[in-house]
Amino acid sequence: MSLLVVGSVALDTVETPFGLVNEALGGSATYFSTAASFFTPVKLVAVVGQDFPDHHLSFLRQRQVDLAGLQIAPGRTFRWSGYYEYDMNSAHTRDTQLNVFASFHPQLPEAYSSCPFVFLANIDPELQMEVLQQVGKPRLVALDTMNYWIETKREALTKAVSMVDMVVMNEAEVREFGENASLIKAARRILGLGPRYLIIKKGEDGAVMVTASGFFVAPAYPLEDVRDPTGAGDTFAGGMMGYLARCGEPAIPNLRMGMIHGSVLASFTVEDFSLERLKVLTNDEIHNRVQEFKNFSCFVED
């Protein structure tokens, strides 16, 4: 089944202890779509400027990503510049230029409105709600966000959260939005707003799903070399949602296996800068790493 994503397409300048890229392909919707495209057809809604390089569009088309919802606006593409130190769990921003993203309003092509799976990547919660007004009755809508919206638009974000089935946040965001130092208590408070599933991203410690009735703890792949963590969270979400859309039903076993696939895709993304690793990734490599996950997290009963 098809999967709609609304988010950013960007040009990223990133420095880590292992190298540097200048104006490389980036953005939440880009990582998400590319990861999801290994499992299901993806429709992308975003905006780029007239300076956006053609070969990036060709790459997305080659991944079978539907670009009918990608606006090409007068002006420059959204740019982000940042760096990571040896502790690569947190990015340090050097510069953000919103450019054409500043006046972005998502407009869904007619054919997108019946999309059964929808992912609202990290953008202004007001824009996330504009998207919800343009879709019919999807089987699953998931939402990502960031500390900036929690701090500047809590009311709108709370409303948006109440309208979706799933929320995807990192640990610090869960504690901040749920206003509790206990991760699980904060999670329960967020579920109290309406969503059925909360997925907590824990970086190199994997991810946890919290529902009214239980938990699922997905490990992260123990990587020796992380070259650039940019896009790991969006790749995780893309792998998970892509897998779910392929299954067609957001049943718990599919959600669990979706989280494993998300972790697998993210483990490849961080092995190289930008989308370089995903560009050469094969289905066999994904399959093999899913098997490795099974091997290193299974235990038998006595």
Place this chain on the structure above:
Amino acid sequence: MSLLVVGSVALDTVETPFGLVNEALGGSATYFSTAASFFTPVKLVAVVGQDFPDHHLSFLRQRQVDLAGLQIAPGRTFRWSGYYEYDMNSAHTRDTQLNVFASFHPQLPEAYSSCPFVFLANIDPELQMEVLQQVGKPRLVALDTMNYWIETKREALTKAVSMVDMVVMNEAEVREFGENASLIKAARRILGLGPRYLIIKKGEDGAVMVTASGFFVAPAYPLEDVRDPTGAGDTFAGGMMGYLARCGEPAIPNLRMGMIHGSVLASFTVEDFSLERLKVLTNDEIHNRVQEFKNFSCFVED
């Protein structure tokens, strides 16, 4: 099979956002023995002062812990005082009084020398090696340590590590002792010194076992309320080693299931101060939580 532990028995004064205890039962060997005693007979080697309360000894005896190796020396018992803030991943020390622990030299009763499973809790690596000179050919010897010994006795610690089968450390200690920002690279370097198994404790993110041929990732129990994290790591080690000693063979499936049992025991310890929760813990509660672990970490293949 029986399990020998050498470590500290202490009186702890601990403050957390959820309460305070004054001179409560503590120490690495205490938490370790109590946790392990749910699975196997434990022999304890440590020292206390003449001020050590009798009822603590009675408690350990009631847990079937063999105290023939517990020295009662003239002077005061080892005391530690510390506090935790809302982020309970790290303890802040207020005061450490070594007292009788300052001149401690482990002396194993004759009957202890044939113990097949041995755990050297966090003490001076020179003392850990004194213990190794007094044991025969155990099936498995494991060693724990801390940043203080890494920084002040790296050479002795390196030698002790080379003499054991298993090393148990937290994440920061692995990075510091293995001298690499990449946890997995640091882990490989430690395994290069001789041990077959490295167990990395990650607090509320579980534990990872690294061997020459693979990984095992054990989740932590997602707890809503952590009242006092003191002793969690020693409880984890005690549950794991106790389970292994009960199995009799340190085969990989037993090690994996041992780590799950260690995580289960630790999840109980942190629910209350000192050993209060372990004092009332039942085998049924352990069994049920192991089942929960299975439920929240299993996933099926597509």
